Amino acid sequence: MTSSGDSLPTLQTRRWGRFGPILFWGLGAFAYIIAVTNRTSFGVAGIEATHRFNIGPTVLSLFTVLQLLVYAFAQIPVGLAIDHFGPRFMLAGGAILMASGQLLLATSHSAPPAILGRAVVGLGDAMSFISVLRLTTSWFPVNKVPQMTQLTGLLGWFGQILSAIPFAALLHLRGWSTAFNTLAIVSFASAAVTLLFLRESPNASAHRSWPTKKSISENVSAVWRNPAMRLGFWSHWTTPFSTNLFTLIWGVPFLVKAEGYSKYAASSFLTIVVVAGAVAGLILAYLTSRHPTHLTQMTYSIAAAQALTWAIALLWPGRVPGVLIVILLVTLSVGGPGSLIGFAHARRWIPVERIGTADGFINGAGFLAGLIGMLGVGVMLQWQGSYSLTAFKIAFAVQFPIWAIGVMQVARYNRKVGEFKWQDS
Structure with a gap:
C-alpha cells in the first residue's frame, strides 16, 4: 500500500501556485540546515571542551551520547506529535529548544549543566528532520518524495559545513561563549522565520485533531506491526552511525591527537564528508526512485564499503596516510544519504496519516547505533588511558558488531516484508 497518489497536491497547487510547495x-x-549546524557544532569543540571543563574521554563522550540518546528516544513521541499537530509548530519549537540548549552550553563552566544543554539541543533537533519529511510527503506527489527526501538530507549537510568552517573559526578566534551564543541567536531567528512564513499543506492539516490515548495506541501498534517499518529501522541503524560517530565527536580528536593534524586542518577534513555526501545524495536519489525494489541491496553495499575501509585504516601500520583518510571520509559520506533508504521502505507501505510515527521509529535507529558506538569509543579510550594512535585504532573497532547486528536484522525483515499486507486499523 502506498501512502498517496500523484494527484495529492492538487488542492495546495491551486491555492499557492506551482512554486508554493x-x-x-x-x-x-532551511530550518533543518540550522538544526544540523546545532547538532554537529560540538564535533569541532571537543578539544576545547576538555580544557574548559577539565574532563576525560568518557565524560566528553557523554556530551554527544546524551544528546543523541534524547534525540533517539524523542523520535516516537515527536512523530506522533507531528501526525496530530503538524510540522510548522514542531519545527519552530525545536529551534527554540536548540537555542535554549546552546545558551546553557555557552554560559556553563562545569560539565553537568553543559551536558544538560546538549541534551536540550538533542530534544530540539529531534523535532527537525521528520517534520521536514512530513512537509515533503504532504506537499509533493509520491513519485517525487524520494528525490525531495534525498535533497533534504543533502541540504542538511550544509549545516555540517557551517559548523566545520565558520562556527569552528568563530570558536577559535572569539572563544567558547561567543561561538555558542551566536548559534543560539541564529536558532531563534530560524524559529521566527518558520512561524512567520512556513505554511502546511491544506490536505495534511484539514483532518488534524487532538490525539486521544486510543488513537495514539492504535497508531503506534499499527506502525509497529508493519515489518516495513522495522526493515526501515534496521536499514537506518546500519548506514549512518559510523558517519555520526566520526563527525559529531571523535573525528577531530582522532585527526589532531593521533594523526597530528592541526585543529583547522582536522575541521577542514570534515568538509570532505559534506561535498562527497552531496554527490552521493544525488546518486542515491536517482537509484531509490528508479529502483525501489533494490533498496536492501543498497544498504548492504554501503555497510560493506564502510566496514572494509575502516578495516584497512585500522590495520594500517602506523599513522593512516592522508589519501586513505580521504577515502575513508568519502566512504563515510554515503552514510547520511544512505540512511534515507530506511524512509523509502516506509513510504512504500505505510499510509500518509501514520508516516510521522513511522519516521519517528526509523529516524531514531541510526542515532541510537551512533551513541552506542560513541560511548563505546569513549570507554575504550578511557580504559587505555590515552589518545594515542593505537588507542584510537582499538577503540574504533567497536563499530564492527554494530554493523553485524544491523545487516542481520535487515536480512531478517527483508524476508518478512514481502509476506506482509498492511491491515489498516
Missing part, C-alpha cells in the same frame, strides 16, 4: 519545503529545509 518548493517555497515551503525550502523554508523547512
Whole structure:
C-alpha cells in the first residue's frame, strides 16, 4: 500500500501556485540546515571542551551520547506529535529548544549543566528532520518524495559545513561563549522565520485533531506491526552511525591527537564528508526512485564499503596516510544519504496519516547505533588511558558488531516484508 497518489497536491497547487510547495519545503529545509549546524557544532569543540571543563574521554563522550540518546528516544513521541499537530509548530519549537540548549552550553563552566544543554539541543533537533519529511510527503506527489527526501538530507549537510568552517573559526578566534551564543541567536531567528512564513499543506492539516490515548495506541501498534517499518529501522541503524560517530565527536580528536593534524586542518577534513555526501545524495536519489525494489541491496553495499575501509585504516601500520583518510571520509559520506533508504521502505507501505510515527521509529535507529558506538569509543579510550594512535585504532573497532547486528536484522525483515499486507486499523 502506498501512502498517496500523484494527484495529492492538487488542492495546495491551486491555492499557492506551482512554486508554493518548493517555497515551503525550502523554508523547512532551511530550518533543518540550522538544526544540523546545532547538532554537529560540538564535533569541532571537543578539544576545547576538555580544557574548559577539565574532563576525560568518557565524560566528553557523554556530551554527544546524551544528546543523541534524547534525540533517539524523542523520535516516537515527536512523530506522533507531528501526525496530530503538524510540522510548522514542531519545527519552530525545536529551534527554540536548540537555542535554549546552546545558551546553557555557552554560559556553563562545569560539565553537568553543559551536558544538560546538549541534551536540550538533542530534544530540539529531534523535532527537525521528520517534520521536514512530513512537509515533503504532504506537499509533493509520491513519485517525487524520494528525490525531495534525498535533497533534504543533502541540504542538511550544509549545516555540517557551517559548523566545520565558520562556527569552528568563530570558536577559535572569539572563544567558547561567543561561538555558542551566536548559534543560539541564529536558532531563534530560524524559529521566527518558520512561524512567520512556513505554511502546511491544506490536505495534511484539514483532518488534524487532538490525539486521544486510543488513537495514539492504535497508531503506534499499527506502525509497529508493519515489518516495513522495522526493515526501515534496521536499514537506518546500519548506514549512518559510523558517519555520526566520526563527525559529531571523535573525528577531530582522532585527526589532531593521533594523526597530528592541526585543529583547522582536522575541521577542514570534515568538509570532505559534506561535498562527497552531496554527490552521493544525488546518486542515491536517482537509484531509490528508479529502483525501489533494490533498496536492501543498497544498504548492504554501503555497510560493506564502510566496514572494509575502516578495516584497512585500522590495520594500517602506523599513522593512516592522508589519501586513505580521504577515502575513508568519502566512504563515510554515503552514510547520511544512505540512511534515507530506511524512509523509502516506509513510504512504500505505510499510509500518509501514520508516516510521522513511522519516521519517528526509523529516524531514531541510526542515532541510537551512533551513541552506542560513541560511548563505546569513549570507554575504550578511557580504559587505555590515552589518545594515542593505537588507542584510537582499538577503540574504533567497536563499530564492527554494530554493523553485524544491523545487516542481520535487515536480512531478517527483508524476508518478512514481502509476506506482509498492511491491515489498516
